[in-house]
Amino acid sequence: MxxxxxxxxLAQGSVYALIAIGYTMVYGIIGLIxxxxxxxxxxxxxxxxxxxxxxxxxxxxxxxxxxxxSALLGVIIEKIAYKPLRNAPKINLLVMAIGVSILLENGARxxxxxxxxxxxxxxxxxxxxxxxxSKASITNLQIILFVVSIILVLIxxxxxxxxxxxxxxxxxxYDKDAALLMGININNIISVTFxxxxxxxxxxxxxxxxxxxTINPYMGIMPGLKAFVAAVLGGIGVLxxxxxxxxxxxxxxxxxxxxxxxxxxxTVVFGLLILVLLVKPTGLLGKKTNVKV
Amino acid sequence: MPLLKANNLxxxxxxxxxxxxxTLNMGDNDLYGLIGPNGAGKTTIFNMLTGVYSxxxxxxxxxxxxxxxIKPYEITKKKIARTFQNIRLFKQLSVLDNVKxxxxxxxxxxxxxxxxxxxxxxxxxxxxxxxxxxxxxIFDLQDKAEEFSENLPYGEQRRLEIARALAARxxxxxxxxxxxxxxxxxxxxxxxxxxxxxKEFNISILLIEHDMRxxxxxxxxxxxxxxxxxxxxxxPDEIKKNPxxxxxxxxxxx
Amino acid sequence: MKKFxxxxxxxxxxxxxxxxxxxxxxxxxxxxxxxxxxxxxIGINIILGVSLNLVLGFTGxxxxxHAGFMAIGAYAAAVVxxxxxxxxxxxxxxxxxxxxxxxxxxxxxxxxxKGDYLAITTLAFGQIILNVxxxxxxxxxxxxxxxxxxxxxxxxxxxxxxxxFIINSIIKSSHGRAMVSIREDEIAxxxxxxxxxxxxxxxxxxxxxxxxxxxGLFAHFQGYITPNIFDFMKxxxxxxxxxxxxxxSLSGTxxxxxxxxxxxxxxxxxSEYRMIIYPILLIIMMRFRPKGLMGTNEISxxxxxxxxxxxxxxxGKNNAAA
Numbered sequence: 057m058x059x060x061x062x063x064x065x066l067a068q069g070s071v072y073a074l075i076a077i078g079y080t081m082v083y084g085i086i087g088l089i090x091x092x093x094x095x096x097x098x099x100x101x102x103x104x105x106x107x108x109x110x111x112x113x114x115x116x117x118x119x120x121x122x123x124x125x126s127a128l129l130g131v132i133i134e135k136i137a138y139k140p141l142r143n144a145p146k147i148n149l150l151v152m153a154i155g156v157s158i159l160l161e162n163g164a165r166x167x168x169x170x171x172x173x174x175x176x177x178x179x180x181x182x183x184x185x186x187x188x189x190s191k192a193s194i195t196n197l198q199i200i201l202f203v204v205s206i207i208l209v210l211i212x213x214x215x216x217x218x219x220x221x222x223x224x225x226x227x228x229x230y231d232k233d234a235a236l237l238m239g240i241n242i243n244n245i246i247s248v249t250f251x252x253x254x255x256x257x258x259x260x261x262x263x264x265x266x267x268x269x270t271i272n273p274y275m276g277i278m279p280g281l282k283a284f285v286a287a288v289l290g291g292i293g294v295l296x297x298x299x300x301x302x303x304x305x306x307x308x309x310x311x312x313x314x315x316x317x318x319x320x321x322x323t324v325v326f327g328l329l330i331l332v333l334l335v336k337p338t339g340l341l342g343k344k345t346n347v348k349v
Numbered sequence: 350m351p352l353l354k355a356n357n358l359x360x361x362x363x364x365x366x367x368x369x370x371x372t373l374n375m376g377d378n379d380l381y382g383l384i385g386p387n388g389a390g391k392t393t394i395f396n397m398l399t400g401v402y403s404x405x406x407x408x409x410x411x412x413x414x415x416x417x418x419i420k421p422y423e424i425t426k427k428k429i430a431r432t433f434q435n436i437r438l439f440k441q442l443s444v445l446d447n448v449k450x451x452x453x454x455x456x457x458x459x460x461x462x463x464x465x466x467x468x469x470x471x472x473x474x475x476x477x478x479x480x481x482x483x484x485x486x487i488f489d490l491q492d493k494a495e496e497f498s499e500n501l502p503y504g505e506q507r508r509l510e511i512a513r514a515l516a517a518r519x520x521x522x523x524x525x526x527x528x529x530x531x532x533x534x535x536x537x538x539x540x541x542x543x544x545x546x547x548k549e550f551n552i553s554i555l556l557i558e559h560d561m562r563x564x565x566x567x568x569x570x571x572x573x574x575x576x577x578x579x580x581x582x583x584x585p586d587e588i589k590k591n592p593x594x595x596x597x598x599x600x601x602x603x
Numbered sequence: 604m605k606k607f608x609x610x611x612x613x614x615x616x617x618x619x620x621x622x623x624x625x626x627x628x629x630x631x632x633x634x635x636x637x638x639x640x641x642x643x644x645i646g647i648n649i650i651l652g653v654s655l656n657l658v659l660g661f662t663g664x665x666x667x668x669h670a671g672f673m674a675i676g677a678y679a680a681a682v683v684x685x686x687x688x689x690x691x692x693x694x695x696x697x698x699x700x701x702x703x704x705x706x707x708x709x710x711x712x713x714x715x716x717k718g719d720y721l722a723i724t725t726l727a728f729g730q731i732i733l734n735v736x737x738x739x740x741x742x743x744x745x746x747x748x749x750x751x752x753x754x755x756x757x758x759x760x761x762x763x764x765x766x767x768f769i770i771n772s773i774i775k776s777s778h779g780r781a782m783v784s785i786r787e788d789e790i791a792x793x794x795x796x797x798x799x800x801x802x803x804x805x806x807x808x809x810x811x812x813x814x815x816x817x818x819g820l821f822a823h824f825q826g827y828i829t830p831n832i833f834d835f836m837k838x839x840x841x842x843x844x845x846x847x848x849x850x851x852s853l854s855g856t857x858x859x860x861x862x863x864x865x866x867x868x869x870x871x872x873x874s875e876y877r878m879i880i881y882p883i884l885l886i887i888m889m890r891f892r893p894k895g896l897m898g899t900n901e902i903s904x905x906x907x908x909x910x911x912x913x914x915x916x917x918x919g920k921n922n923a924a925a
Contacts, residue, residue: 089719140890146718147665148893151846154667154839155885162878277835281730284723323734326727333720334712399794425796437791439784441851441899450784453777454796460805463776464769466607470776477777517796 059192061314062307067198067267069306070205074260075283076290076298077212078130078253084229084293085249086142091153092133093257094280095160100126100258101271102170108180115180119204119262126258127251134250139243157280164273174272177265197267208259209299212252216295225249229293278322282309285329291342300340350413351376352553353521358397358407367393368577371407375521379553380543382568384561384588386597390577391557392434395523398555399431400424412520426454430519432510434526434557440499444490444509447498448481451516481516487546488512504535508542515546522546524556528563536560540567565589573597622760629756637868639756643824645864646759647817650766652844652856654813657770659842660850660899661779662806663786664714665722668729669814669841674833675732676702676815677822678742681750684823691753691823695762698819699812706811707804714803729838736830747829754824762820766813771853773809782806783851836878843881847888848896855897 075097082090103125107118137156141149164170184196216222228235228245236242264279265271282305290301308328312321332339351374358371368390375381383391396402398409403418410416416427430451439447458469485491488508493501498509507527514522527543528536540563547554558564564571565585573581573588575597581588588594625642628634634642655669680698683689689697713724737745773779784792785799793799822828840863848859867877888895 083719087719089723137886137890144889144893147659147663147850148889150665150719150722151842152886152889154842155882155889157882158836158839159879159882159886162882166876166879281723281726285727288720288723319738320734323731326731326734329727330713330724333716333724337716337720401790420798421790421793422796422798425794431794433791433794437788437794439787439791441787442780442783446780446783449777450780450792450797451795453781453784454798456777458777460773460776460778463778464772466611466772471607474777513795 057191057314059189061310063192063194063198065307065310066303067201067306068310069286069303070201071260071264071279071302072283072286072305073299073302074205074208074256074263075279076287076302077209077295078257079284079287080290080292080295080298081225081249081253083287085225085232085246086138087146088138088149088153089284090138090253091150091280092137092156092160093253094276094278094283095157095164096126096130096133096254096276097257097261097264097279098164098271098273098276099129099160099261100254101261101265101275102164102175102273103258104262104265105175105177105271108178115200115266118180119259122258122262123255126261127255130250130254130257131247134247139246161273161277170273172273174270176269177271181266195267201263201267204259204263208256212256212295215252221245221248282325285325288329288337288339289332291339294339294341297339297341352379352412353398353555354410355398356408356410358394358404358409360393360397360402361405366577368397368404368574371397371574371577371579373555373572375553375555377520377553378547378551380547380567380569381553381555382564382571383555383557383574384559384564384571385574385580389574391574392525393577394574395431395525395557398424398523399429422454425517425519428518428520429523430514430517430521431523432514432525432527434529436506436510438498438506438509438513440497442498443495444498444501445478445481445485445494447509447513448484448516449477451513451518452477452480454517484512484516487515487549488542503530507531508539511542511546515550519552521553521555524554524558526557526559528558528560531560533562536563539563543567618764622757625760626756640824641865641868643754643756643759644868645861646763647820647824648841648844648860648864649763649857650813650817650820651841652848652860653767653770653853654810654817655841656845656848656850656853656856657773657782658803658806658810659845660852660856661774661786662782662803664803664807665718666725666807666810667722667835667838667842668725668727668732669810670833670835670837671729671732672702672706672811672814673818673821673837674736674830675705675811676818677828677833678736678748678818679815680819681748681822681828682742684753685748685750691758694823695758695816695819698822699815702815702818703808703812706814707808710804710807710811714800714807726835726838729833729835733830733834743829745830747827748822749827750822750825752823752826754820759820759824762816766816767853767857770809770813774853778802778805786851840881843885846895847884849894849898849900851899852895852897852901854902855895855900859896 075093078093079090082088100122104118104122107113107121133156137152138149141152165172181197185193187193216225224235224240224245225248227238227240228242232242283302286301286305287298289305290297305325309321309325312324353373353375355371355373359369360367371394383394385391393402397404400419400421400423408415408417411427411429414427416424439450456473458473462470482491482494485494490505490509490512493505498506501509511524511527528539531539543554544567546552568585571583571585571588572579573594580593580597581591629639651669651673658664658666676698679701680694683697684691684694709728713721716724736742742748781797781802784797785802789799844860844863845856848855
């Protein structure tokens, strides 16, 4: 039974991890909590849904389309909403991000867009359950979730650590002004960051549609918040932190649901956030920075 | 009893030693200068003296009391006030309000009295407004009392910074590059102003400056730091001739 | 000081007049019960808005859980009213005190955080409060709680005026100045002797108190409360009013709240699109006029005179050119 919960927890955690990466990358580069990120995940899920339902595409092409669409959405949001406010007081950015988030949610809900109903992914891949022990099993869909997540993260690692773009991204996240002076095109780098983060979030959306089936316009709110908790838990601005934080959070949530309370697990998750922020705000893997006066 | 005794202040940021073994003795009504090349650690020293940073080792004794590492607002209550290298005025507040803020920590009425608009609220507010105006007059800013401080020309903003700090009624005033960006005439006026407030309010002043005219013209004693360490100390004449100081500023003589 | 008491007297007279007129209209159905309810809702939302403005606009701290404190006040007042059979005023004060107290408890650890972290943490606390209420059977949990409809126009009117007046007084005091200095530059404020943390907690606690009062009024207005009335969206509604009206302007909050509360009711056709229009408004505001409608200015006689002179002046110049 515990093994089953761990498997389920890691599956949920992988979803959180994919979303958390986007949060942490954006925060690391422009210091913004992108409230709208969870809603990009939602849009990705819907894009995948339409790709499968209307274009009758198989899973992986649908995933690809959703990722591209999400990346585009992320870049557009950055250019229109965040870029003009890059030097504005933080509060303005936060309120703007909240505005974008709510617009996406309720825009999606509109009957002319996605509509308010829950939609169900058709069974593009037939679910097969593999028994591991007498009490625990894993489905092929969960395996796909794990494998796709791992592959995406590996691709991300490659980009960040082995390409010039990745180097530029890392430089910009350490010191934007220095990067600018070194000739790095900050605007492009920021767009790339948003694109990658959003693509991952979109992928998470499609994977959720595959494994958990139902999607709806408000599906991004809670996972978005929780993925942010995960990013903070692991250390905001630190990539491996987002992944570890995500998996950890998935485990904590699932185990809490199973063994403590099915209705108070939200409180536990948010309580964890508060605890981390008060005790070690830089998170598990984060580093402390000094304020210059 | 000396007013200020900083003993062997050292501060490390991670592996970097920003300031080491800084020692300073100041008495009442002294006017000292702290100079050194950029990045020498001067503002860091100010930050330690004002509680923004906690020194890694060493202590600070002010008026006989150990004030090492206490919070900035508590330092102000102990009667040390400062200005900032990069002006930190309250932009959306009027010039008068900027100065009034420094009186706020000494407020003699409670929130309840403010809400109920009891007489003491009106009395105290009138008193604060009056005293704030007095200070503005000293700095020739009284005509701009209702202006937003962000609308002031640069030189006046710098003056307002000092006025605001002075309003906190300190015994020791720390000025961080008060003449930065000023033209020669403004600098002359500033020098006269510094001498005036030192006498009029009977306070000690420690100032960081790069403008040598001001430092040499006003300070009684100068401390020179480089790479976080004191490299020389003495009267302006002594410092002017000190080879180590010349080297620090101009590089090695070849 | 004498000037103040004169102004106070005039103010009391004016507002008493306004009240009597409105009340008369309501009694004689010139304002129908439906519109009357909207007016009362506006009042309640104003209390929420000006209290949030104290924290957000004047002290510069972004908190996203204000609806949570409204919920605490609503439920506390409801419990005191229903289970303890206490009079309405007692229930309202109890609601306010409960919210204020819990606000202080939450504020003490949380207000040590800055900016984004504070925002997220307060959001999280808002969610936790809802989650917890949902799990308390004694007050109905998710099924809700029935509350006697004791809120009438005079209660809302009086409390709205009082809240505005009190918060305005706070802002005009040295405590209020300290709060604004924190918004402008916290480090400089600390250097001038202001204990930033103390004033943040003060603002937060007071704001929570008034949110609680608003909650109590709302509970006895609606007649039935469920936790999800006080969700994140409600917090966003309140933030929207404050931002649109101008962070740092109480009169701006009043105007924005009136418009925002009235619109979905008055323009039924648009109400469906309300949750699309608001965010678009927010986005446009933040992009082009982040100061909001009034910025940090208040409606005052001096201000109206200046504005009038400006208009006249423009007209004069045009005439001269022609």
